[in-house]
Amino acid sequence: MIRYLADLLIYKLFGFEAGTRLGDSLHFFVYDTIKILFLLAIMIFFISLIRSYFPPERTKKILEKQPKFFGNVLASLLGVVTPFCSCSSVPIFIGFIESGVPLGMTFSFLITSPIVNQIALVMLYSLFGWQIATIYLLSGIFVGVIGGIIIETLHLENEVEEYVYQISIDKQEIEELNMQERIDFAKNEVKDIVSRIWKYVLIGIGIGAFIYGYAPEDLLTQYAGPGNPFAVLIAVILGIPLYANVVGVIPIVQSLLSKGVAIGTGLSFMMSITALSLPALIILRKVIKPKLLIIFVTVVALSIIGLGYLFNFLLI
Amino acid sequence: MKISIYGTGCKNCLNLAKNAKMAAEELGLDFEMEKVEDMTEIAKAGVMSTPALAIDGEIKAKGIVLSKEDIKDLLQ
Numbered sequence: 001m002i003r004y005l006a007d008l009l010i011y012k013l014f015g016f017e018a019g020t021r022l023g024d025s026l027h028f029f030v031y032d033t034i035k036i037l038f039l040l041a042i043m044i045f046f047i048s049l050i051r052s053y054f055p056p057e058r059t060k061k062i063l064e065k066q067p068k069f070f071g072n073v074l075a076s077l078l079g080v081v082t083p084f085c086s087c088s089s090v091p092i093f094i095g096f097i098e099s100g101v102p103l104g105m106t107f108s109f110l111i112t113s114p115i116v117n118q119i120a121l122v123m124l125y126s127l128f129g130w131q132i133a134t135i136y137l138l139s140g141i142f143v144g145v146i147g148g149i150i151i152e153t154l155h156l157e158n159e160v161e162e163y164v165y166q167i168s169i170d171k172q173e174i175e176e177l178n179m180q181e182r183i184d185f186a187k188n189e190v191k192d193i194v195s196r197i198w199k200y201v202l203i204g205i206g207i208g209a210f211i212y213g214y215a216p217e218d219l220l221t222q223y224a225g226p227g228n229p230f231a232v233l234i235a236v237i238l239g240i241p242l243y244a245n246v247v248g249v250i251p252i253v254q255s256l257l258s259k260g261v262a263i264g265t266g267l268s269f270m271m272s273i274t275a276l277s278l279p280a281l282i283i284l285r286k287v288i289k290p291k292l293l294i295i296f297v298t299v300v301a302l303s304i305i306g307l308g309y310l311f312n313f314l315l316i
Numbered sequence: 317m318k319i320s321i322y323g324t325g326c327k328n329c330l331n332l333a334k335n336a337k338m339a340a341e342e343l344g345l346d347f348e349m350e351k352v353e354d355m356t357e358i359a360k361a362g363v364m365s366t367p368a369l370a371i372d373g374e375i376k377a378k379g380i381v382l383s384k385e386d387i388k389d390l391l392q
Contacts, residue, residue: 055379056364083379087324087355088366094359163356170362175378185380192328286355 002038006031025213032127032205032251037198039126040119041190047118048186051083052177056092059109063101068152069145075105076144079112080137083189089280093287097160098169104152110284111300112144115275119197123250124270135311136267143275143303150299151292159292197247204248212255221260231265232308236301239272249273263315268308275300317347317391322358323367325351332367332381339387 006027010016016023059078066074084092089110096106116137125133177185224231242249253266276297285293319336323329333351340347352358358366365379369387376390 057378060364084365087326088364088379090355091359091366092364094356095362095364098359167356167360169360188381283355 002035003031005034021213025209028212028255029205029209032208033202036123036126036201036205036251037194040122040197040201041194043122043125044118044190044193045186047122048083048189049182051081051118051189052182052185054078054081054083055175056082056084056088056095060092060096060099060101063096063105063109064099066105068102068104069149071102071105072108072145072148072152073141075101075108075148076112076141079109079144080116080141082109082113084113087283089283090286093284094164094167095169097164098167102152103157103160104148104150106148107151107296108144108148111147111275111296112140114277114280115143115271116140117274119193119247120250120270120274123247127250127254132263132267136270139267139307140271140275143271143300143307146303147296147299151295154295156292156295159289159295161287161289164287200248201251204251207248208251208253208255211252212258215255215259217259224256224261224265226262226312231262232268232305232312235265235269235308236272236305239269240276240301241278242273262312264308264311264313267311268304271304271307272301275304317345318350318372319347320350320352320361320370320373321367322352322361322363322370324355324358325353326366328381329367332369335382335384336369336387339384339391342384343388343391345391 009030010023010027011018014026016026018024018027059082062078063071063075093106093110096109097103121133121137124136221227224235249270253261253270257263257266281293281297284296288296317340319340321329321333321336323332329351333349337349340349352361358368361368361370362375363378367381368378369376369382369390371390377386382390
């Protein structure tokens with residue numbers, strides 16, 4: 001139906017011709033914009049409804065007494081569904097450590113949570129279908145579990161700033177929301193997220209549409225296709241400083257893929273944007289010492305690079 | 317009466333502070349407003365999702381920007 005609407009608007013109403021570069025670019029722009037904003041609004045609502053059941057306080061309670069490995073998997077899964085903005089990561093870190101959640105599980109949670117970004121997930125689903133969205137989800141959980149286990153095994157407890165262990169926290173209560181409050185929460189999330197990201201979506205789709213219509217295929221295949229062994233590495237390094245624009249990057253990646261960029265390279269690029277951002281690292285530095293911060297960045301970056309190569313190898 | 321807003325200063329925290337101030341003023345309360353922006357202080361208070369609102373030291377809401385009307389209900 002959305003395709004019909006875009007056809008009507010671009011080809012019939014404005015009279016652009018199908019098959020021409022300009023016509024195809026404009027069609028891509030209109031079709032993607034309507035589809036993505038519509039899907040985002042609906043799916044953020046339902047995802048937020050689920051998330052309202054898992055405030056960080058409850059997540060912490062669940063993780064307090066879990067065995068290793070199983071606890072890491074659970075921590076990663078909860079990282080997907082627990083809502084928090086990056087400015088809460090320090091209070092969450094302190095809260096977890098203070099209540100005795102092991103360092104490795106805390107990191108499984110903290111790694112997966114930004115990697116599996118709910119907005120990125122919706123956009124991947126709407127642009128690439130459920131298979132790619134599932135791959136993204138599962139690999140985000142995988143990176144969190146592996147990262148957490150490595151950090152646990154290295155016994156880095158003394159690389160947490162000492163003051164964290166001295167903090168004692170006032171009594172915490174888990175609020176029980178009623179259904180109306182959950183719906184209000186979900187509605188607010190939709191309003192807040194859509195009003196914050198629509199600009200990036202439009203810019204991203206705009207650039208994506210331009211690439212879709214105009215970029216020469218041979219060039220991209222040559223530099224970022226499956227044939228270039230350094231493509232994944234470069235994608236991850238480029239992705240780290242791009243944090244704020246992840247929602248804009250996905251439509252760009254979509255059209256890059258259509259021009260011959262390999263799928264693993266695209267996924268690694270997206271993950272590096274959300275998993276390792278400079279502002280988040282600066283915030284984390286408040287609670288962990290430089291050595292642990294470097295280990296965290298290295299483990300996450302290597303896992304993402306590894307996944308990129310794996311997917312390029314498997315999905316050609 | 318003391319109203320405390322916990323948050324690092326992002327937009328949500330500012331909105332919550334604004335709503336709380338309006339609510340208290342409209343009710344004609346004698347109040348003092350405190351903004352807690354230090355992340356360790358936020359954690360110590362038992363807040364893991366910002367923004368949070370406390371009235372006389374008791375946390376009333378976490379991780380949500382309450383509307384002016386909701387805050388009025390809490391203040392009364």
